[in-house]
Amino acid sequence: MKVAVVGYGTIGKRVADAVAAQDDMKLVGVFKTTPDYGAILAARRGYRIYAPDDRRENFRKAGVEVWGGLADLISEADIVVDATPDGVGAENKGLYVKAGRPAIFQGGEEADVAEVSFNALANFESAVGKRFVRVVSCNTTGISRVLSALRLNGLGIRKARIFIARRGADPREYKKGPINDVVPNPATIPSHHGPDAKTVLGDVDIVTVAVAVPVTIMHMHMAYIELDDTPSRERVIDALASTPRILLFDVKAGYNSLAQIVEWARDMGRPRGDIWEVAVISDSVTVNGRELYLMYGVHQEAVVVPENIDAIRAVGRLADKWTSIEKTDKALGIIAHGKRYG
């Protein structure tokens, strides 16, 4: 499966690396609009750079060879991953339709850009053979994984109320805030994450409330979930621990804050310090009758990357759900719990 990555920012560059790491797909090139250091590093990795026709001269001046324009890149691929800024994917869709190429969009697009919204644990099968699939956003991915972990382990959900402290900006977004404020984001309730989670989880009673805080490293969710049953804490911990792409971090091992979890990822030698897994603060997992409380971190730069790879496989019918999840995770170096693959 020949894959084009359109948009080479926070998500695009990571998806490109992840595609290049798989043995059943090939990165044919990336489309980038500015000849900055990102373009230079991509070229140095051996990725073919495609750029807008009217900017090729700028790329050439920066020493970056350009292999063609957007239409050229699309025509050389079997599938496109569109990781452009919010709304640009919808504008690009016409080109993918015209070229007869399937495409994966990101969560910044409206749900109706695609036939189906996607999270590997929640609804892999619904994307199989589809032409247009949208990977839900980082926060929605976090929610979908945690709620799926419960469901997959027989813990039905009566309702979920999730309170999100969003990172204000990505590390490289030096102009974006807030820097000393807490911003209702949005002020209206629910935030878009709850309804968005329903696009992959189906009928679930979920309300989300979100604020933005002066942080660039990760989101933090504080979840209150009412279960059908009254499980032990151990059963919930086991459900989380046995699910791929969820990791548990104990305060007693030194994980006192999200920064410590980031430090772990750096010490692990992960590329860019990426945390592809949902990072559950294990000490926070509390069960009180039907009530479950927990906190978990979501690395906004990385968490959707494995989902994009699985979405490619679903569209291309390259593998079934658990085979794809395991394959993606092994190729990326995601920590395997070993229980729940297949």
Added chain:
Amino acid sequence: MKVAVVGYGTIGKRVADAVAAQDDMKLVGVFKTTPDYGAILAARRGYRIYAPDDRRENFRKAGVEVWGGLADLISEADIVVDATPDGVGAENKGLYVKAGRPAIFQGGEEADVAEVSFNALANFESAVGKRFVRVVSCNTTGISRVLSALRLNGLGIRKARIFIARRGADPREYKKGPINDVVPNPATIPSHHGPDAKTVLGDVDIVTVAVAVPVTIMHMHMAYIELDDTPSRERVIDALASTPRILLFDVKAGYNSLAQIVEWARDMGRPRGDIWEVAVISDSVTVNGRELYLMYGVHQEAVVVPENIDAIRAVGRLADKWTSIEKTDKALGIIAHGKRYG
């Protein structure tokens, strides 16, 4: 040369990795006081862990094998790198003296802990064959490299006035501030960095002023330097660009802020996103007669790491200055300018 690393925090863990990457020294073990995730990851890397006798049980409970106590580790090494918190190095020194082992201390110790303070570019030779050497702190290392780059290229310094926006804490220091403040650090002038720089640069007229800001990624220095001569800007740029462990970053390539330089390091696949080089904002390099202005970033977690390796070589007489610098840089993956080695 068998090397022990005592203290396995921000600097110690990086020095351990750097030692392990050299072909003329061997890491015999690391001394650590808490069995947190850092200990677990160190053990997984194959490093032998040494711990205080009264805490061995805690390490064992965390699944970390302990090879002995501090005295055991010291006795197995030819040299010790002490990377313990400020002041602990001086307390440990008696053990090194007693065991007859030379030691490298960090800049958090007072200068009199050692026979000589050290920066590879500034005064490698003065550490050759010494028993106790102190690598100056991250900020002082940055200053020493920039002023050495000028001197090594024939640009004499009349005076240097350097204004420092210090990072408030390291990324993992979740309890440390400031978070919304600018703190004179110290309020008295000069800050310790100026006098400290003289310990490696010798007689230079330098005054430093420092504030702490709500940042964890890097320090930023704003330097005003009066030169003996009136060089062209190009000559200064060439002096900086031709000196090892100094890199130039252009705003037009997308390096608009320190976070962008960190992003570059992450995209480069560097371990922990480390930036061992002084990161000069090239657009800031301004020459006006004898006056030179520039801004540069200093990655507090990483910048002293290559200096520790060179200090080991100086003490052990393993290599001369330029051979050691080149060897260290190649082993770590530091970008070589190719001009100034030897």
